[in-house]
Amino acid sequence: MPDVVSxxxxxxxxxxxxxxxxxxxxxFGATATAITGALNRRRRVKRxxxxxxxxxxxxxxxxxxxxxxxxALDLGSDSDRLPPALGKLVAQANGxxxxxxxxxxxxxxxxxxxxxxFSPHAVPLFFLARIAGAVGLPLAVVLLLAGSGHIPETTTLxxxxxxATIAGYLGPSIYVDRRSKAIMRENRIAFxxxxxxxxxxxxxxxxxxxxxxxxxxxxxPMYPALGVNLQVLCLEVRAGRSMELALQxxxxxxxxxxxxAFATLxxxxxxxxxxxxxxxxxxxxxxxxxxxxxxxEKAYALPAxxxxxxxxxxxxxxxxxxxxxxxxxxxS
Numbered sequence: 001m002p003d004v005v006s007x008x009x010x011x012x013x014x015x016x017x018x019x020x021x022x023x024x025x026x027x028f029g030a031t032a033t034a035i036t037g038a039l040n041r042r043r044r045v046k047r048x049x050x051x052x053x054x055x056x057x058x059x060x061x062x063x064x065x066x067x068x069x070x071x072a073l074d075l076g077s078d079s080d081r082l083p084p085a086l087g088k089l090v091a092q093a094n095g096x097x098x099x100x101x102x103x104x105x106x107x108x109x110x111x112x113x114x115x116x117x118f119s120p121h122a123v124p125l126f127f128l129a130r131i132a133g134a135v136g137l138p139l140a141v142v143l144l145l146a147g148s149g150h151i152p153e154t155t156t157l158x159x160x161x162x163x164a165t166i167a168g169y170l171g172p173s174i175y176v177d178r179r180s181k182a183i184m185r186e187n188r189i190a191f192x193x194x195x196x197x198x199x200x201x202x203x204x205x206x207x208x209x210x211x212x213x214x215x216x217x218x219x220x221p222m223y224p225a226l227g228v229n230l231q232v233l234c235l236e237v238r239a240g241r242s243m244e245l246a247l248q249x250x251x252x253x254x255x256x257x258x259x260x261a262f263a264t265l266x267x268x269x270x271x272x273x274x275x276x277x278x279x280x281x282x283x284x285x286x287x288x289x290x291x292x293x294x295x296x297e298k299a300y301a302l303p304a305x306x307x308x309x310x311x312x313x314x315x316x317x318x319x320x321x322x323x324x325x326x327x328x329x330x331x332s
Contacts, residue, residue: 133168195284
């Protein structure tokens with residue numbers, strides 16, 4: 001056994017390109033195994049039912065009950081808008097993803113909506129982009145190196161291909177996360193203005209539904225992300241969903257905790273019969289105080305965060321300037 005371990009260690013140290021090839025093969029093998037397993041599970045279910053399962057409309061629309069609302073708002077994407085080849089790939093990817101865990105599919109759909117991608121095909125397109133990036137980016141790197149005429153050694157080439165594969169696979173996920181954080185920051189900035197305008201509409205005598213539609217028209221040009229979500233909220237209320245439930249779904253789409261607190265505030269105001277305009281005004285002021293407190297917290301934490309770069313970069317230079325004359329004097 002020690003001889004086998006020593007031989008493996010010697011192979012790793014002398015032939016690192018074999019390790020890179022094995023890592024690439026393992027990555028592609030794991031991806032192929034996952035896709036094959038999903039297809040086999042779907043075939044087994046079809047075989048047990050002994051019928052040809054048609055693709056349900058909800059599955060083609062992304063398995064989300066809110067897709068009808070998004071389509072009515074012209075945010076959804078019909079199958080004609082995709083090229084035929086891409087439409088077939090999206091349908092196959094949707095079938096593979098739909099045969100998996102429904103909770104994971106719902107989380108992925110919610111992640112796409114928070115990033116501003118309301119299309120029913122956003123989730124399969126996201127996973128297709130990850131696969132295309134993992135396969136296409138290393139091929140592009142190899143072709144660019146071959147076209148430039150500077151082909152590196154085998155170990156360096158495989159290492160570059162491995163880095164390009166990881167970057168291509170993680171690139172779409174990083175982009176979605178950054179876009180989601182930017183939209184969430186915009187929604188957090190815009191929500192106090194939304195509360196102020198709702199208070200003005202309540203003081204003017206408008207109902208909650210009419211006030212929402214009016215505020216949506218005013219906020220949509222300044223805050224597009226929040227405006228789109230408010231338009232979906234208005235359509236849900238028109239379709240017969242209760243205001244509290246519609247606000248809860250809005251909180252799930254937006255990802256800002258203040259929206260859920262606003263839904264609770266609205267429900268308590270209706271139950272207790274208190275003034276809605278006063279509650280909205282106080283809540284907007286409280287949100288602004290919270291935002292100011294968060295900014296002050298970041299400002300107070302700045303000296304502690306600056307201590308590490310100051311110690312690592314400036315202190316050695318100061319010590320060198322202070323000690324170097326002594327060193328020169330002793331040497332002279």
